[in-house]
Amino acid sequence: MKLEGALYPWRFRLVLALLALMVGAISWRIVDLHVVDHTFLQGQGDARSMRHIPIPAHRGLITDRNGEPLAVSTPVVTLWANPKEMLGSRERWSDLARALGQDPKAFAERIEQNSNREFLYLVRGLTPEQGQSVLQHKVPGVYSIEEFRRFYPAGEVTAHVVGFTDVDDRGREGVELAFDQWLAGVPGKRQVLKDRRGQLIRDVQVTKNAKPGKTLALSIDLRLQYLAHRELRNALVENGAKAGSLVMVDVKTGEILAMANQPTYNPNNRRNLQPAAMRNRAMIDVFEPGSTMKPFSMSAALASGRWKPSDTVEVWPGSLQIGRYTIKDVSKTEGRILDLTGILINSSNVGMSKIAFDIGGESIYNVMQQVGLGQDTGLGFPGERVGNLPNYREWRKAETATLSYGYGLSVTAVQMAHAYSVIANGGRSVPLTMTRADRVPDGTQVISEDVAKTMQGMLQQVVEAPRGVFRAQVPGYHVAGKSGTARKATVGAVGYTQNAYRSLFAGFGPMSNPRIAMVVVIDEPSKAGYFGGLVSAPVFGKVMAGALRLMNIAPDNLKAEEQAVAQNAAKKGPL
Template sequence: MGLEGARYPWRFRLVLALLAAMVGAIAWRILDLQVIDRAFLQEQGDARSVRHVPIPAHRGLISDRNGEPLAVSTPVTTLWANGKELQAARSRWPELAAALGQDVRVFSQRLEQSANREFMYLVRGLTPERGQAVLDLKMPGVYGIEEFRRFYPAGEVAAQLVGFTDVDDRGREGVELSFDNWLAGVQGKRQVLKDRRGRLIKDVQVMENAKPGKALALSIDLRLQYLANRELRNALVENGAKAGSLVIMDVKTGEILAMVNQPSYNPNNRRNMQPAMMRNRAMIDVFEPGSTVKPLSMSAALQSGRWKPSDIVEVYPGSLQIGKYTIKDVSKTEGPALDLTGILINSSNVGMSKVAFDIGGEAIYNLMQQVGLGQDTGLGFPGERVGNLPNHREWRKAETATLSYGYGLSVTALQLVHAYSALANNGRLVPLSLVRVDREPVATQVVPEAVAKTMQGMLQQVVEAPRGVFRAQVPGYHVAGKSGTARKATVGSKGYTANAYRSLFAGFGPMSNPRFAVVVVIDEPSKAGYFGGLVSAPVFSKVMSGTLRLMNIQPDNLPAEQPQQTVATSAGNGGRL
């Protein structure tokens, strides 16, 4: 070996030089990292210990017009675990299961299946106190996250309107979904130091503050919402009905003061909720409005200038043949001929059809379109329907007649109350709003003022005349309205379902200065009867009565003061006045 080294001295020197160069490079790198470029190692160390933890942001408060809460965010604790770390504490699994209120066997199987996972939810949405009690067990691999959960103080009363959020606090139904961008907050971020096991060592600093969501004041008056919900629920029970909707609207501002649907659900506990309960029927369910649109057809007749309220129409014998179709009056009218008000009071299909033939279907179509039927309301509510208002190139008698008394078109309860608001507001239509309106909106004159005022008087007679819908009367107030009864169309085929009806009533008051419009829809009543004047009119009376009193509207129909002697005599006869 010595001989070889002596024979090739340059090889030996080359090996020594290479070894020296390697040692020098290593020494230089150590010097560079430890002295010259210290930031690199610090950065790498921080990457393994510095963490950015999200700061939860709560959603904005949803309240009614008076500030009563409809949806609030409450702090909760979510517990998660590192499945690998939990394997080292198998003896404490029963203790953890008991603290979480879970079955030990099922809980253990779940942890076994997640043995190789570094993240798994244990339970979400615990109260902070209960979550901290679990964390205080100091269980290896168990950690907590601060979150917010939505709570709905009004429960089922405003469920379909307000909607709800999912487990990640994102809007999924109703106002929570349609205003999600407005209500959702923006998470913040804070910097912390953690060890290799993920345990918190030090809270360093807040990098970004959380931005809470913006508050939203709805147009709903929670007092009226409770009133409407109670009366609608009672009506469904009394009449053995399948479902129902009720809407109260301020005709001056366009605000929806109450919108209720039955059956409903509790948004705070949705375990037994059925999908049908989630539907905001007042905005999603469409139906043929029946006789409730006769006032709109009659308004078109008055607007044409060809008709006035005192004009007489022959309705005998209560039926009218049009080709192979026969138009019939459901009930016997008070005579062989009726004036226009009498047509509305008796709800005569024959009389309404003859008036419609004279003015033409196009005139009725145009007015219905002007008051919002078949049109988008502009509310942007998820799943809202626009209904259908048919137009024909040639208006034949059959299409003209059916449109005039409420068949062949489809509307929602919200569209119907919007249309009646135009009549109540002297022919002026204002945009609808689910949000509180601070300034009276710009109104559009869609019906001549003189026509609207004439129609107000005619509809008042529909309620107050001897043959009128007396069940809709409101003690102490003059009100107006029209009942309707519509057969339910068969789903998936033509024609109508046997013995299936919707009972309707639409009206407004007080007549001294109409302020509130109400629509009641009761689906498939099955007990005493199904006519709108029998089933829905009493609900209108109770809801309108409560609304006028809660809103401090001065009565305009108080009885005249009786002499003292007359009162005493009446009392002596058992108080029957």
């Protein structure tokens, strides 16, 4: 081309060359994207239509030690809506509201208020059948999500142990919270194609399989749990009590076989739940244990070598003055002088204090610490309290005396049950566990076996002696234990509440080979009386009797021929 009259013809040629290069580059890019490297455009298209939908994973099953389900996950349907899409079908809102069981007017107001949103829950936790009946109305903008909901077959019986999950299936109380990572599943992913309205076009593939949570077998025996729950509830009604707890421990393995609390709640229906009913009092409530601590003070005396069971102490006139502080025996003792067993049978504060003055408060503190009082139980239960076991640089008489008969310290019912299991297990302490133990754990000898065996015999006399706690006796079995009655400390002030008591009984059996340790705590009985031997001991006797039979443990308090028959029956197993 000849450019006539152009001052700079080379510029025109340069522009044409540049335009040609640009056209060539664009042409090459088009060919490259459609022929050579076509995956880019395909990926961009997929990004606008391909979606990943989560595949829900159910939580692990919680069972008792025998495989009975305590918490199971059931599939449910959650319905949600896109209010922006629903605005075009107002005439169908009333039918949808009625299908959901909601007021049409309130439903319409809710949609209007959230009209600028693209996601709104309509209802959660419907059964698949209920969800399908709503979806059949085919209202534009209404969609469903597959989820799982927790169901608790034992209901209020195991509520404080198992706990519950929230609406998003995360553990919020009890074992559900303590073992949340173990129980929680890992959701999967499913790849699908959707149009611009979000409608599902095609299910492409599963890109990641859902991984369900792991099964958890607790140490709880549901049969014993039902038994403990029933008797504790009856005791509260009979005595007009405010609350109560019962803990049962296998002394050989440290497994918690039952843990009941009253009042309780239904984890399947928490609409009218009272916060106070949610407290696992056996682990959370701390209290002064009263005379139930005397066996450990007595163990310290025996371990010192300065005392033996036949030694005597003068307890007359039933009171002891220490400065401005007076120690009194609650009930009249059977004589002016008592031996060590008699001090336990009569629950003499004066006799126990005189022994404590001789051996010193430090030795009593050491025994109580070794059996787990004032120590973390290691259960890892949410909200569990440690209690308080005081230690003084200088042990004065007042502190020594009060500690010896169970005041000035605070414990939980679980700690008490563990402490008594040490005596029942020949002075050997095994760690507590809420999960089923597959083997007997290694224990630690914290009290000499001779002292523990001696204490077993003395505590057996506390139950079986003429002046003993006869209401705790179990037909066909020898059992041991100690009652206690403790005044309740005033909340937010110094001193004790007037006419407010806790009734306690702690013991174990059978004496031929102790298997079960148990603690019963009744809070503020108000009818027949408040002494531990009157209120809590009968609960111990009834639950222990049922537990020994359910566990098929041979009786050890029968005549020779009856005992032989019972042992043969035990070998054959339950019918």
